[in-house]
Amino acid sequence: MPNSVPEVAEERKLNDFFCFTVYRTTHAINRVYKPLLDALGLTYPQYLVMVALWERDDQTVGGLGQKLSLESNTLTPLLKRLEALGHLKRTRNPHDERQVKVSLTEQGKALKTRTKAARGCVLEASGMEVKDFRRLQGELALLRRALEAHSALRAEA
Amino acid sequence: MPNSVPEVAEERKLNDFFCFTVYRTTHAINRVYKPLLDALGLTYPQYLVMVALWERDDQTVGGLGQKLSLESNTLTPLLKRLEALGHLKRTRNPHDERQVKVSLTEQGKALKTRTKAARGCVLEASGMEVKDFRRLQGELALLRRALEAHSALRAEA
DNA sequence: TTGAATTTAATCGCGCACGATATATCTTCA
DNA sequence: TGAAGATATATCGTGCGCGATTAAATTCAA
Structure with a gap:
């Protein structure tokens, strides 16, 4: 397949941008996810927080933030909404x-x-083989780590 | 510092979620992108709109929305900001x-x-071979199309 | 031991993303 | 023709995502 995605072209179209593909x-x-999470009354970031808490209860705001790559400015209001929904409690460490x-x-x-319906919904919708799906996920995770390392280096300078 | 060893097994569960990897x-x-776009005075979605317009000038709001998978509720305010910055004009079709x-x-x-610095910044930061990078992009694009087809089918029912 | 530095959350403001709705314009056809 | 429907954009409200700042508690150091 010639020229399907030019590597370094002067004139780049929107679809050639990797960032746009991920976006x-x-x-x-x-x-x-939307229809599945609507049934639970959760937004997608709220669902991620719940997943993190189902895996390990009693985490600090900072601990959750580290796992989710989020900070208190995003998490605090989100956690207050989940508390208002009755799903969790926020208490100061004495x-x-x-x-x-x-x-x-x-x-x-x-x-x-x-949450049964939500688990594996992307795999199912993708129509992909589990093996290929997991390989793609692994490559993305590697890419993400490389990008984070790059940003961290730049932040120091 | 007691107990500094993280619970690897529990973290792996959250990382098992494909959606979380992409997120x-x-x-x-x-x-x-942030530091590169800050230098241009653009946000990331604004940059995408500018890329779409550099590729083809004189597009309608709807046309842009189709390319970017966005609707007027998101685009109109964004375009007004780009107009206020002096980068574009919005005119009714007579x-x-x-x-x-x-x-x-x-x-x-x-x-x-x-925009020289911004082009290819992800490829550079990834440290990947161009060939592998483009293959990963192609696989992601396939996945996206499959997911969109799935959502479209569900929306009909 | 006390004053400075650090850590942890919370708060504020702005800009997207999107569902729901509104408004204006155009098209269709009875 | 003109009323109903379709189309294109705009508006509104809510919830992230994040930079900047604030406040309070803790730790460190002179």
Whole structure:
């Protein structure tokens, strides 16, 4: 297939931009998740926080932020909404009042049992073989780590 | 520092989510672009719109939206900001007053010459071989198309 | 031991993303 | 012709995502 994606061309079209490919893929994934998460009453970032808490309860805001690559300016309002929905509690750590501990309520724990439809929905919708799907995921994860390392280096200078 | 060894097994579960891999990759790409686009005074979506216009001038809002997978509720305010910056003009089509034609100003056209640093920044930061990079991009594009087809089918039902 | 530096969340403002809705214009056809 | 429907863009409200700043608690150091 000649010229399907020029490597370094003077005149680059939008579809040649790698960033745009990932950008649109993110939106496509969100649209797959949307109807499934609507049924749970969660947004996609809220779902990610719940997944993180189902895996390990009682995490600090900072700890969650590290896992999700988010900071308190994004997490605090999001966590307050999840608290208002009754899915979790936010309590100051009595041994270090700077920290806020995020812990699931019984309702929040119970919500996990209703996420069956959401698990694996992208794999299913992709129509891909599991092996290829996982390989693609692995390559993306490698790319992400390389980009983060690059940004971290630039931030130092 | 007690207990500094992270719970690797638990973190792996969150990282198992393909959506989360793409989500983080998007953010990592944005962080690579950020300093380069700051120098141009553009946000990342604004940059994408400018790329689309450099590729083809005089597009309608709807036409741009189709290329970018965005609708007027997102595009109209964004285009107004680019117009306020002096990069483009928005004019009603006299033959069909419903349409708004978006066209570059001389300043908007000239901006293209200052995007050298941004072009290929992800490839460079990735440290990947061009061939592998383009193959990964192609696979992602295929996945996106499959997901969009899936969502479109569901929307009909 | 106390004052400075560090750490942790929270707050604020701006710009996207998107569902729902509004408005104006154009098209269709009864 | 003119009323109904379709189309194109704009508006509004909510929730991220993030840079910048603030506030409070803790740690460090002179």
